[in-house]
Amino acid sequence: MKKKQLMAGVMAAGMAMSLAACGGSTSTAASTTESTAASTDAASAAEGDITLRFAWWGGDERANATLEVIKQFEAANPNIHIEAEYGSSDGYHDKLATQLASGTAADIVQIDPETMPAFVATGDYFLNYMDYDFDLSNFEESYISQRVNGRFDGKQLGLPTGIAGPALVVNKELADKYGIDFSQPYTWDQLIEWGKQVHEADPDTYLLCTNKEYITNLVFFNTMKQMTGKTLFDADTKAANFTQEDIEKSLDIVKALYDNNVCAPASYSSAYSNDDLQSDPNWIAGKYVCSFAYISTMNVMTAANPNATYITGTLPIMDGAKNDGWSCNCPQVLAVTSTCKNPEAAMKFMDYFFNSDEAESTLACVRSVPPTEKARTICEKDGTLDAGMMEAANIVSAMNGVSNDKYSSAPESKQIMVDTIEAVGYGTTDPASAAADMFKQLSNYISAQ
Template sequence: MKKAWILLLALTLILSLAACGGNENNIASGSNGNNGGEGSGEPEEITLRIAWWGSQPRHDYTLKVIEMYEEQNPHVKIEPEYASWDDYWKRLAPQASANELPDIIQMDLSYISQYGGRGQLADLTPYLNKEIDISDISDTVVSGGKLGDKLYGFNLGVNAIGFHYDPELLKKTGVESIPEDWTWDDYYELAGKAKDAGVYMDTRMRPEVFFAYYLRTKGSTLYAADGTSLGYEDDRLFIDFFQPLTELVKEGAIPSPDYVAQVKGIEDDPVVKGNAIGIWQWSNQFVGLQSVADRPFAMQPMPGPGLKEGMFLKPSMYFSVSENSKHKEEAAKFINFFVNDVEANKLILGERGVPGSNVVKEALKPLLSEQQVQVFDYVSWVEQNSSQMDPPDPVGAAEIMTLLGDLVEQMDYEQISAEDAAAKFRKDANNILSRNK
């Protein structure tokens, strides 16, 4: 009996020491128990897929950031998937249907409600101040990716819409500069002068973005706060915005939809080729434009009246983590690297929006080019001359974007009047949004 008791004590001691040794290895490896092999102390080999849209300059530096992360985290392999804006969403939709979304997804404000509301995006709240350090990022920046009480996207930076133009080409129209307080009437007049000079004024506006801005200048919104209907009551607002733009197409001051359909990327854009004065886009796209065009451009605020009511700071885009990802923690760590690592941001240089981290912003200041300083300064100006951003687009916004784009094309080809288009847009858009009730 005594011998059995001694053997039992010895066995207990051996098991205790083994357990302690196992915990010690886990802590030292920092792998939370996900070792590559028993007793190896090596992190688990992980492959992440990441997807984004953008132009070639964005693709180039993002690939370099991925390489940097892989060098520092040799157990992680990241497979990139990237495309232009239109192709990106066409690829993402079937992946979502098959429950095969990439681990990390670049997400836009127009789609976050759709993907988040369907349970296809992970809530990032549990990873804040753990895998993702937000100690140096303001709450307003972080909360830009919230739907209700869940964080479905981490804000990669802020930006603002505006008109980016070639000052030298502008002068060929007989106009030296665009006044800061220009109006829509000024824009229409300048477009006519551009046509007379043998160039386009611009390569058109994304209708849902710039119509939403116009509505804000009139005290309305594109969507109701609850996302179940349109946010404006008077169809005259639709007519007053789109009818003059349709006239510019007819006059040849801005290109037709057929012409724009042939433009496959910023490299093909008439602005880059010197055939158009400017382009309507977000501030984070300004540096990429100049990089491709290789000549100076200027930034212009939106036309008024009602500029301050219309302007807003928007999350440029988000990184979301798919709910189907098997490596959410590692995906969150990559997001943390992307937004907080100073060396990584020396490659990014605010191209996806002015960074939220104050440490990153301070570190970048001495490195910014003249064009990047223009972006940072423009965003600072908008911060002082803007209003609170509208809530994220509701579920169904993607369908409404397609609907609006189709109606604009029909107006441009005189297949439907602006009045009839306004009525059809209201009817069909409200039908789509009524599903959210």
Template sequence: MKTKLMTAALTLVVMASVSACGSKTEEAPAKASVQPSAAAAATPKAEPATPVKLRIAWWGAQERHDATQKALTQYTALHPNVTFESEFSGWDGYFDKLGVQFAAKNAPDIIQMDAAYLNEYVGRNLVADLASINVADMDKALIESGKVNGKLFAMPLGTAALGMAYDKTVIEKLGLKAPAWDWTWDDYYKFGQDAKAKLGKDKYVFVDQSSDLVDYTAYQLSRGKGQSFTDNKLSIDKDTWITYMNKQSEMRKAGIVTPADITVTDKELDPKMDSVVNGTALARHIFSNQVGAINGLKPDSFGFTTLPKATQTGGWLKPGMFWSVNAGSKQQEEAKKFVDWFINDQEAGKTLSLTRGIPGNAKIVTTLAPNFSASDKTSVDFINKVGPAAQKFVAEPQGWGNFKKDYKTIVEKVMFDKATADQAYEELMKKAKEYDTAVKK
């Protein structure tokens, strides 16, 4: 129900904002007349003289890094005593590093959080309650996604939809028909065969992302077999999983998906190592909040579509990411003031745009809409295409934060022909029992 409300509310905001681009739109007030949140409004006059350094960590591509750094500079201009020490990287290894930092009691004050890890971090009392932050203009259902047991521990920064990006320039050269927004798995497999026949050797149609639990979850959902997690336990349907993995192996042998040695070196949104960006493959899964990033790496090259469907759709809307505040930070209140500013300030909204998804603050979206770039409009279109039939988003339960890594390791054995799909499934179930046992302790 929560996801349906979020979908409906977000679609209304996005559609209203985009339609306003073609009509008379109320201009955002000048900065001096913007009414900030209560905490932000009080800050300029009540600014303490004591210097404050906030460590802040996030993952993302260059577009997000640049926008975030600019926003930090803006905040320091407003609050000269507050400076930042930034720690940014790609997704790979981000939570591994964060885990080490928390274990050493040396984690940043503000951390970008993912829904897959939120329950885990709250359960270990690592992140602070954000109840003091003004969320009056935020989508209420979206705010609920950052709550655990009724308390807000993660501030959602935007909404994203799961779909696919493909190199439209190569598809046009090959004389192929681009994937439709509502394509099916049968369409997907046929497209793979047709494209491979024209691509030839050493070029592939899809990046093999079968070791990412996200991809399999979308497949299982589309087959009407439910989520990968149900009632805080792994809920992978055996027959569906084995069928999916065997089909992936079949495509791997046919050269339709990338071979194992290329797959394990692929780095999403890396200028050199992303297999779609460097021309090794035609398509990969992507979230709508990554549209601007991939377009920036290879301008005017990409088209976008939904994930394939079967008896139903497999895609979902999810909070793109969150800000959480380290519960052990000595600068908690200053960190919360920054988060408040980040989600509510109009100038911050303009700087950050859609780099973390469609903002949850309706006033920010309305301000941004008249100046949406082509990539922004594509991101909005992405949301509107996926939204109406979106599946419910389910985050990993507490205690399962590292399961995706184990899943990846096990599936890579299938990729390298070190295990059959049946053997890998049995190993997966043994690993799941280990997690169940650990959670119950």
């Protein structure tokens, strides 16, 4: 079953959904203290008590819902205790990589689907859900069988927490004010023209709220895929699917965003890096017409300015594109680590997390649109199936983009792109010089893999 077929059930549910908000938050919860002492674990297991560690990143709403599910599970399973380790996404995967290598990772971990292939290629770090008493029947096989959703060489090493992908959050009042219609197809050139129009009309207002990380992930990656019709690297052969000229053309678009005041200056947006766009005072004050986002974080953006009315827009595609670029995927996967001393208990919790009615109702959309039709039906009945997130999922699922490959998504190559885009944004280099440097650095990186 193709991706569009997968979303058919999602779209049907979306036709009757409520407008109630259901995901994200405006702040990040504090991390709890890790407890990894092997002797304590052994003693507890001998006494019949089991302690599991569960690590994830996310905001307050995700944390609160997840903690409530833990509480529910512990009430029904008093001998199993789950220690929550949660915080922001900053440095999460670097820390996790170190923990996996040293055997000190939590028993259950949340992982970015683009990062997981690198972990799988590095070591035997995760257990196969299929080897345990876990009910996979609520998941569509066509969805969970994709590598981006946790299936590697016939093993289900992770499970998707939702249906996700990129999104465009639009301040409806501002879009109407400037006569911009994001519901119709448009190009990057049109986006730039709209940006010029907005800033010329009001120098305090910009079309697009973004930063160097979002420009890398949602502008650079997608314009490159639209030009080439492929991922940056071939996942099997490691061959580059791009030329230096392709990079320069993409960086020309990046430069145009800054030069034409489509977005705020790089020096300004640097204060709101990574997933901190919602903290930008100008976004909160309604000084941006729209923002790129992810389906799983849309409500983080909308909650930051409750005085505005937000709608979901479609996504830009360049003239003559060989591929739409934009693709539907999952926001995170949850995996049980191979160092878990009580895998049956961990799988029991995962089964509750993904399959119980109570957990699905509690989690709602805090990790994006729920991954199973059963969960979506429960959220629709509860009035927590968010309209904006649902529409964004429908928009991106109708596109024919390809998911990023494991090499271009790796931290090393991603940092090369971010640094280059930052330099272009600051104007310390031009697209041609930057493209030559990026091409050389990416060539050196892939040759070492």
